Amino acid sequence: MIDLNRIGALVAERREGHCLPQGLYNGAEAFEFDMTAIYGRSWIMIGFECELPKPGSYLSEMIGTWPILIVRGRDGEIRAFHNSCRHRGSILCQPGSGTAPKIVCPYHRWTYDLDGSLFAAMRMGEDFDKAEHGLRQLHLRQVSGALFVCFAEEPPAFDDFAEKLEVYLGPQRMENAKLAHHSVISESANWKLVMENGRECYHCAIGHPELARTFPVGVKKHFDADGDDRLLAFLNTMTEHDLASEAIEGSWWQLARFALNPDVVTLSMTGQHVVGKLMCDHNDGYVGSMRLAIDPHCFMHATADHVFIFSAMPVSPTETHVFGKWYVHKDAVEGVDYDVESLIELWTRTNLQDKELAENNQRGVNSPGFVPGPYSAEAESLALRFTDWYCDTAQAYLAHVA
Amino acid sequence: MIDLNRIGALVAERREGHCLPQGLYNGAEAFEFDMTAIYGRSWIMIGFECELPKPGSYLSEMIGTWPILIVRGRDGEIRAFHNSCRHRGSILCQPGSGTAPKIVCPYHRWTYDLDGSLFAAMRMGEDFDKAEHGLRQLHLRQVSGALFVCFAEEPPAFDDFAEKLEVYLGPQRMENAKLAHHSVISESANWKLVMENGRECYHCAIGHPELARTFPVGVKKHFDADGDDRLLAFLNTMTEHDLASEAIEGSWWQLARFALNPDVVTLSMTGQHVVGKLMCDHNDGYVGSMRLAIDPHCFMHATADHVFIFSAMPVSPTETHVFGKWYVHKDAVEGVDYDVESLIELWTRTNLQDKELAENNQRGVNSPGFVPGPYSAEAESLALRFTDWYCDTAQAYLAHVA
Amino acid sequence: MIDLNRIGALVAERREGHCLPQGLYNGAEAFEFDMTAIYGRSWIMIGFECELPKPGSYLSEMIGTWPILIVRGRDGEIRAFHNSCRHRGSILCQPGSGTAPKIVCPYHRWTYDLDGSLFAAMRMGEDFDKAEHGLRQLHLRQVSGALFVCFAEEPPAFDDFAEKLEVYLGPQRMENAKLAHHSVISESANWKLVMENGRECYHCAIGHPELARTFPVGVKKHFDADGDDRLLAFLNTMTEHDLASEAIEGSWWQLARFALNPDVVTLSMTGQHVVGKLMCDHNDGYVGSMRLAIDPHCFMHATADHVFIFSAMPVSPTETHVFGKWYVHKDAVEGVDYDVESLIELWTRTNLQDKELAENNQRGVNSPGFVPGPYSAEAESLALRFTDWYCDTAQAYLAHVA
Numbered sequence A, B, C: 001m002i003d004l005n006r007i008g009a010l011v012a013e014r015r016e017g018h019c020l021p022q023g024l025y026n027g028a029e030a031f032e033f034d035m036t037a038i039y040g041r042s043w044i045m046i047g048f049e050c051e052l053p054k055p056g057s058y059l060s061e062m063i064g065t066w067p068i069l070i071v072r073g074r075d076g077e078i079r080a081f082h083n084s085c086r087h088r089g090s091i092l093c094q095p096g097s098g099t100a101p102k103i104v105c106p107y108h109r110w111t112y113d114l115d116g117s118l119f120a121a122m123r124m125g126e127d128f129d130k131a132e133h134g135l136r137q138l139h140l141r142q143v144s145g146a147l148f149v150c151f152a153e154e155p156p157a158f159d160d161f162a163e164k165l166e167v168y169l170g171p172q173r174m175e176n177a178k179l180a181h182h183s184v185i186s187e188s189a190n191w192k193l194v195m196e197n198g199r200e201c202y203h204c205a206i207g208h209p210e211l212a213r214t215f216p217v218g219v220k221k222h223f224d225a226d227g228d229d230r231l232l233a234f235l236n237t238m239t240e241h242d243l244a245s246e247a248i249e250g251s252w253w254q255l256a257r258f259a260l261n262p263d264v265v266t267l268s269m270t271g272q273h274v275v276g277k278l279m280c281d282h283n284d285g286y287v288g289s290m291r292l293a294i295d296p297h298c299f300m301h302a303t304a305d306h307v308f309i310f311s312a313m314p315v316s317p318t319e320t321h322v323f324g325k326w327y328v329h330k331d332a333v334e335g336v337d338y339d340v341e342s343l344i345e346l347w348t349r350t351n352l353q354d355k356e357l358a359e360n361n362q363r364g365v366n367s368p369g370f371v372p373g374p375y376s377a378e379a380e381s382l383a384l385r386f387t388d389w390y391c392d393t394a395q396a397y398l399a400h401v402a
Helices: A004-013 A022-026 A028-041 A159-172 A191-198 A209-214 A229-240 A340-365 A381-401 B004-013 B028-041 B159-172 B191-198 B229-240 B340-365 B381-401 C004-013 C022-026 C028-041 C159-172 C191-198 C229-240 C340-365 C381-401
Strands: A044-048 A057-063 A066-072 A078-082 A096-099 A118-120 A137-143 A146-150 A177-187 A248-250 A253-258 A289-294 A298-302 A307-316 A319-329 B044-048 B057-063 B066-072 B078-082 B096-099 B118-120 B137-143 B146-150 B177-187 B253-258 B289-294 B298-302 B307-316 B319-329 C044-048 C057-063 C066-072 C078-082 C096-099 C118-120 C137-143 C146-150 C177-187 C253-258 C289-294 C298-302 C307-316 C319-329
Touching: A004 A022, A004 A028, A004 A381, A022 A028, A022 A191, A022 A340, A028 A307, A028 A381, A044 A057, A044 A177, A044 A289, A044 A298, A044 A307, A066 A146, A078 A137, A078 A146, A137 A159, A159 A248, A159 A253, A159 A289, A177 A340, A191 A307, A191 A319, A191 A340, A191 A381, A209 A340, A229 A253, A307 A340, A319 A340, B004 B028, B004 B381, B028 B307, B028 B381, B044 B057, B044 B177, B044 B289, B044 B298, B044 B307, B066 B146, B078 B137, B078 B146, B137 B159, B159 B253, B159 B289, B177 B340, B191 B307, B191 B319, B191 B340, B191 B381, B229 B253, B307 B340, B319 B340, C004 C022, C004 C028, C004 C381, C022 C028, C022 C191, C022 C340, C028 C307, C028 C381, C044 C057, C044 C177, C044 C289, C044 C298, C044 C307, C066 C146, C078 C137, C137 C159, C159 C253, C159 C289, C177 C340, C191 C307, C191 C319, C191 C340, C191 C381, C229 C253, C307 C340, C319 C340
Parallel strands: none
Antiparallel strands: A044 A146, A057 A066, A057 A096, A066 A078, A137 A146, A177 A319, A248 A253, A253 A289, A289 A298, A298 A307, A307 A319, B044 B146, B057 B066, B057 B096, B066 B078, B137 B146, B177 B319, B253 B289, B289 B298, B298 B307, B307 B319, C044 C146, C057 C066, C057 C096, C066 C078, C137 C146, C177 C319, C253 C289, C289 C298, C298 C307, C307 C319
């Protein structure tokens, strides 16, 4: 049971430009609040349509502690549902992906059509109304192949974001993509510590020696060129090749295409392409990285040869599951055009380094001597932006229910 | 600390004919409430007298998170105690069974007689009154060899049940039984989901292919013949052999003897007796199964050759221990008249299948999209009866403390 | 969130001469309260200066769930800090010990001088005031080489204790000591059950056969001679050799030197010295044991050849970490003058026996039938003293915040 007054007091206590009060990083109430007020009311990026290649394809995912199901119908449409049978609540599909002609509950064989309507339920008697027992649907939006869901009855505005994302992501041609690998890491840290970590590169030069070879870890502020000649030249080239690059943002999202380090064409251990067949061949694949960030949970990097998504899911006040997905061109052949190990090595190493940093962060945040400190305006502006967004969203929820 | 108003609101929210609201299936408060209001005030079936063959025999059991001790005294009487020393509270006997001339606390050697009175406590001084420090006793009742305990100061009425049970269970001659095997399975599901699962066979035809060979999984309602000729003939035969069969019930118990599938004489993998020496040899061992169900935690099946008890014990809001006990005729010799593996295989497989079903159920019940659905009147009447009993008992407790 | 009224009610409910009410032994609120009101406001013994041999030496320790850092500065002074970076709160040093020229946060390389002042923080901008972001210091006191810290702004009075400890501990010459071994045991029991166990030897004769060979397990009351000729003779001899022996105490500490069993010179498996080089060679090393006890968490035994410290740290309502440290003369050479196995065997066995006793205690205390029982005035006076101190300290805190 959440005492919203206590949450409100913690949010109010937060000092401008500083990270959050302790109770928001390790409290049981804050965890419950975050599921309801943050994950329960935001657009969540799930992945891409290519993961649901045909009617009957489904994805079963956990949004924090909440199971959902995404299904491509017989009509080709993709829909999202609560993964909970309308009979006695069992999950319908185990987390993972698959294909099925109908959705059949493993418990009592209640059977749903791919559009979520209840097709059959044995022995339920004359009075039973199937029409009242279809799967409960979530909002789902699709943009350039990307899938977004929202639990809220009235989701945040989406159209402006959709329009912008289409411009930035379109050239990646995700309709030609396939999922090459996925992974999950369990981190003993609050999800907000995991996300703040993922929103700044103040720690990267030392913390991520491999990433620092390709990623501009000294970047200032918001992935903008900031007067740097090389970066300005990159932006001009991108414009010539019809690739949107300007760093833009809405309240809960950011988009930019930015230059990688000199002589580097992708985010990999070597800086060279790890997939022979390119997804985006503009400018011969010298296209930097197209970055998408979505609050509360996600960032994505799309380079010429592959796409990586990072998604943080709260599991308990001090435990977070980090899901990673790697996409390549659907015609790239494993073992010929790419091998999974080279594809995933950079982000796998980086994520494991971040796990250690986030867990150290949690241990210290638990100290009674913890005082929220100031972010570096230059090096942590996006982490600050994240916690500002978190506080704004929390306050909007508190005002909404008051 | 339980907020009884919140529990009361959840119980009140429950819709007739439907399973329970989410908060009763995964809340920390509901768990605490259930220990106090349900397990703390109901009759709990422990096992049989044969497990305490002589003076000094004891059983140390966990009722949820609560340790109890059942001891046969020097006078032959069986008594139940809190398994907690009156000095500093240590448990006296580790969970399991054994024999001891006296009950000696492993901590400071306070020594109790088998009737629970304090026999000796070293170095406690002149003022110490041993008479005030005997073990605290629980209510215990014995019927046809079966043992029932209750924590409540004023237990639910028992006599009518005792009278009926004697009629149904007597012919099993449990005074000639011995415990052949016991087991425990840990399930990541609320105890009520475990019990609802155990109270219906709507899921059995598909979920339990082995059980379905012998058990009438298509049974309607309350183990009654419902006009079926074979079943009616079975009931007549049982009556001829002085075996009570009618399905009867009290508020917290049910009794029935029902026909197994055609050509089947017991609940085993093959449908054939798995113990050479029969416990109940009426009608040459063609006696179906005598079923006893006790709310909140237990069901029992007594066939001609063996008896199986299932008992669900809450451990946390979403964790339950399922204890199984198998009894055979005391003169049956292991390796000659039976082997343990054949004896236990059917229920072991069935329980492990149910564990998976209950855990899937819990995962889906945690969904914010979970809506309690309707039971099948035909196929889940006993699951409905269980949740109805749960709500009635909860409300009675709430009224009692108000 | 602690409801102090509920804690106050539990403390008020406690019956004189008896152990504590159940809720103080297994409640989540009581755990939180104990960290804040007990560990957060008491002097905690950490170890000895010899563990910080030179400038830059540090100890990183957990006080319950709270990380602290103890550092010897360039000026030779030892200081204690919260182990939490003033930037985003990461711990600075992993639990353990080491040496560093400066304290560098592993996250963003904020760098602190050994006196805790912030030396450098990259990219923090013009407005950033380093002077405001030094490490937060804890109270630290040193007595005869022993280190004590306190989280409270206004710690309990210390000077009287310091003066007495110097007299009792001085002859052990801890300035010549070194840490020979340290260990940690995780016990599934509330820290107060662990401490009560460590404050009485009522259970030792049976529970600790090895300890009972050397330790006077039948000792009455407060380590005083109580008219026993041998013990009186021991005290006289100690006085002749300028070793303080009388059992004395303050509100939160006790000091005494007491005779070991006949023909025994140290607390070891054999009763013979396990370190060739003595720390205290008065009376040829026949000096009994100098015992120090500190509430809430610690006891120490200093024999002629080595020193053992026991320290209990709460981790959850029913989990406690027991830290052990063994010290020997710094010139004692491992493998020549002592071997670690012989040094640690007695207390390691004893602590593991106590772990089992404390865990049994917890299991039984969880029983709804648990009633706090009376301590033996003769054999458990120090356990009673501990729970009395606990209740007094709890009540003082409740009065303080009221």
